[in-house]
Amino acid sequence: MAQPAYSPGLEGVIAGETAISTITDEGLFYRGYFIQDLAEKCTFEEVAHLLICGELPSRTQLEEFRARLNEHRCLGPATLALLRHIPPATPPMDMLRTAVSFLGHFDPEAQDLTTEANQRKAVRLLASVPTVIGVWFQMQQGREPLAPRPELSHAGNLLYLITGEPPSATAQRVMDLSLILYAEHEFNASTFAARVTVSTMADLHCGIVSAIGALKGPWHGGANEQAMEMMLEIGDPERAEAWVMDALARKERIMGFGHRVVRRGDLRARLLTEAGRQLAEQAGEYRWLRMAETMERVMEREKGLKPNVDFPCGWVYYMLGLPVAAYTPIFVAARIAGWSAHISEQLAHNRIIRPRSLYTGPARRPVPPLEERGTGQVR
Ligand SMILES: CC(C)(COP(=O)(O)OP(=O)(O)OC[C@H]1O[C@@H](n2cnc3c(N)ncnc32)[C@H](O)[C@@H]1OP(=O)(O)O)[C@@H](O)C(=O)NCCC(=O)NCCS
Numbered sequence: 394m395a396q397p398a399y400s401p402g403l404e405g406v407i408a409g410e411t412a413i414s415t416i417t418d419e420g421l422f423y424r425g426y427f428i429q430d431l432a433e434k435c436t437f438e439e440v441a442h443l444l445i446c447g448e449l450p451s452r453t454q455l456e457e458f459r460a461r462l463n464e465h466r467c468l469g470p471a472t473l474a475l476l477r478h479i480p481p482a483t484p485p486m487d488m489l490r491t492a493v494s495f496l497g498h499f500d501p502e503a504q505d506l507t508t509e510a511n512q513r514k515a516v517r518l519l520a521s522v523p524t525v526i527g528v529w530f531q532m533q534q535g536r537e538p539l540a541p542r543p544e545l546s547h548a549g550n551l552l553y554l555i556t557g558e559p560p561s562a563t564a565q566r567v568m569d570l571s572l573i574l575y576a577e578h579e580f581n582a583s584t585f586a587a588r589v590t591v592s593t594m595a596d597l598h599c600g601i602v603s604a605i606g607a608l609k610g611p612w613h614g615g616a617n618e619q620a621m622e623m624m625l626e627i628g629d630p631e632r633a634e635a636w637v638m639d640a641l642a643r644k645e646r647i648m649g650f651g652h653r654v655v656r657r658g659d660l661r662a663r664l665l666t667e668a669g670r671q672l673a674e675q676a677g678e679y680r681w682l683r684m685a686e687t688m689e690r691v692m693e694r695e696k697g698l699k700p701n702v703d704f705p706c707g708w709v710y711y712m713l714g715l716p717v718a719a720y721t722p723i724f725v726a727a728r729i730a731g732w733s734a735h736i737s738e739q740l741a742h743n744r745i746i747r748p749r750s751l752y753t754g755p756a757r758r759p760v761p762p763l764e765e766r767g768t769g770q771v772r
Contacts, residue, residue: 399751404653408585410742413444413734414577420660423577424448432664437547437572438462441730444577445515445737458516465520466541466550468528469499472521473538476528485529485718486609489725490602492525493518497598504596508737514597515733522729523547526722527554533716548572551726555719563675564713567668571709574661574702575724577731579654583607583614587732588739592746600736605725611648614703614728617720620649621707625717630683637691649704650692661702669709681708 400406414423421428424443431440435449442450442458450458468476475495479488497503500517502510528538531554539557541550548568552560560568578584586607587600608614627636640647652659666685673682685700685708692698710720 397749402653408580409588409739409746411579411735411738413731413738414579416579416654418657421578428574428660429664432570432573435573437569437576437727440573440576441519441547444730444734445512445519461516462520462547463541463543465517466524466543468521468524471499472496472525473528476525476532481533484609485526485722486605486615486725488529489522489525489722490605490609493522493605494598494602496521496525497596497602500598503598506591506594506596506740508741511597511733511737511740515729515737518598518601518733519547519726519729522722522726523551523554526551526719526726529722530555530716530719531557547726551723552713552715555716555723556714558714563672567672567709567713570668571665571706571723572727574665575706575727577728577734581613582610583728584732584735588735589746591736591739592743594740594743597733597736601729601732604728604732608725608728609721612646614721614724616648616701616703617706617710617724618717619707620704621711621717621720623648624681624684624688624708624711627684630680630687633684633687634691637688638695641695647688647692647698649700649707650696650698652701655701658699659701662700662705665702665705665709666700669705669712672709672712676712678712681712684708 412424414421416422419427423431423440424447426443426449431443435443438459439449439455442448442454446454446458472492472495476488476492479491496518500514502514505511524538524541527541527550531538534557536557539554542553545553545560546565546569549560549565551572552558552564552568580588583604587604590603591597591600611619627633637647669685670682673679685705689700689704692700706720706724707717710723711717715723
C-alpha cells in the first residue's frame with residue numbers, strides 16, 4: 394500500500410475547506426472582512442453574528458441578536474448548584490469544560506444537528522459562558538454571584554461579572570476589541586478538535602467541549618495566562634532582557650511568541666498592543682508596556698520570533714484588573730462564535746475526519762504463549 398505524505402504536527406497540510414476565515418500575508422479575514430476593519434467599525438456582537446449567522450447584522454437583526462443574548466445570560470439553578478459543587482481549586486478551564494457539558498443537558502435542541510438549531514444553541518452558549526465565568530470568580534472571592542446586566546454588552550458583562558465593578562467605557566472598548574480578535578482563527582488546534590468531533594455526527598456541545606480541552610494547553614489559548622505569569626515573575630522591565638536570555642539559554646519557550654501559521658507578525662497582537670498602550674497612557678502606568686517592548690525586541694533579535702495575540706492579551710487583561718486565571722476562559726467566551734461557525738460548516742458539508750498514521754511499531758510477530766512472556770515490564 395502506497396504511503397501518503399506525512400507532515401509532523403500536520404504543518405502545511407490542507408485539512409479541509411472553510412468559508413469562515415482565512416489568514417493571508419495581509420492578516421486575518423472573517424468571511425471576507427479584514428480584521429482591522431471589523432475591529433474599528435464593529436462590536437463583538439456584530440462579529441459574532443457574522444460568524445454564527447453568516448453575515449453582519451442589520452440594525453434590527455443586531456437588536457434581536459442582543460435580545461437573544463440577554464434572554465439566555467442567566468444560569469438555571471442546576472448550573473449554579475453545579476458550580477458550587479466543583480472544588481474551588483479546580484482550574485477554571487476545567488470548570489468551564491464541565492459547565493458547558495452540563496449546559497448541554499438542559500438545551501432543548503442538544504441533539505438537533507441542523508444549522509438552524511446549531512445557530513440557536515451557539516447563541517445560548519455564547520450568552521451563558523460569561524455568566525459561568527463570572528459566577529466562578531465571584532465565588533472564588535467568597536462573594537455571591539452577580540446578575541448579568543442587560544444594558545451591558547458581551548464585553549461589559551464579562552468585565553462586570555468577573556470583577557464585580559461597573560466597567561469604564563475604555564475597559565469595555567478594549568475588552569470588546571480583544572473578543573473580536575479572539576473570535577476566530579481558521580483551522581487552529583481547538584477548532585480542528587471541534588470539527589473532528591462533530592464530523593462523527595456528534596452534537597455542538599460535544600464539539601465545544603472538545604475545543605475547550607484543546608484550548609486549555611499553554612501552546613494554544615493557555616498562553617495568555619502563562620505570558621502574564623511570566624511577566625509577573627520578571628516583575629521589573631529592567632530585568633526583562635536578562636530573564637528572557639536566561640530562559641532561552643535553558644531552551645525554554647517564551648509564551649506568547651511564535652505561531653505555526655502567522656510567522657511574519659500577528660496583526661492581532663499589534664492591534665491589542667496599541668489598545669494596551671492607550672490604557673498605559675491613561676493610567677500613567679508603563680511597567681507592562683515597557684517590559685513587553687523589551688521582551689519583543691529580545692525575542693526578535695535572538696529567535697526572529699514575534700508576539701502572537703496572547704502576549705499583549707496577558708498584560709492588557711492584567712491592566713483591566715482581571716484575575717490571570719480568567720484569561721483563557723475569556724478566550725472561550727469569544728471563540729465560541731468561531732467554533733460554532735465551524736461546527737455548522739462541518740456538518741453542512743460533512744465527511745468524517747479520519748486521517749492515517751505512519752506506523753512505527755514492530756513488524757509482524759507471533760503471539761507467545763502466556764507462560765513464555767517472562768516478567769517483562771509493560772510499556
Ligand atoms: C505556537 C507554537 C506552538 C508553534 O509551534 P511550531 O509551529 O511547532 O513551532 P516550531 O517548531 O516551528 O518552532 C521553530 C523553533 O522555534 C522555537 N520556538 C517556537 N516558539 C518559541 C517560543 N515561544 N519561545 C522560544 N522558542 C520558540 C522552537 O523551539 C523551535 O526551535 P528548534 O527548531 O530549535 O527546536 C510555538 O511557537 C510556541 O510554543 N509558542 C509559545 C506558546 C504560544 O504562544 N502559543 C500561542 C499560539 S497563538
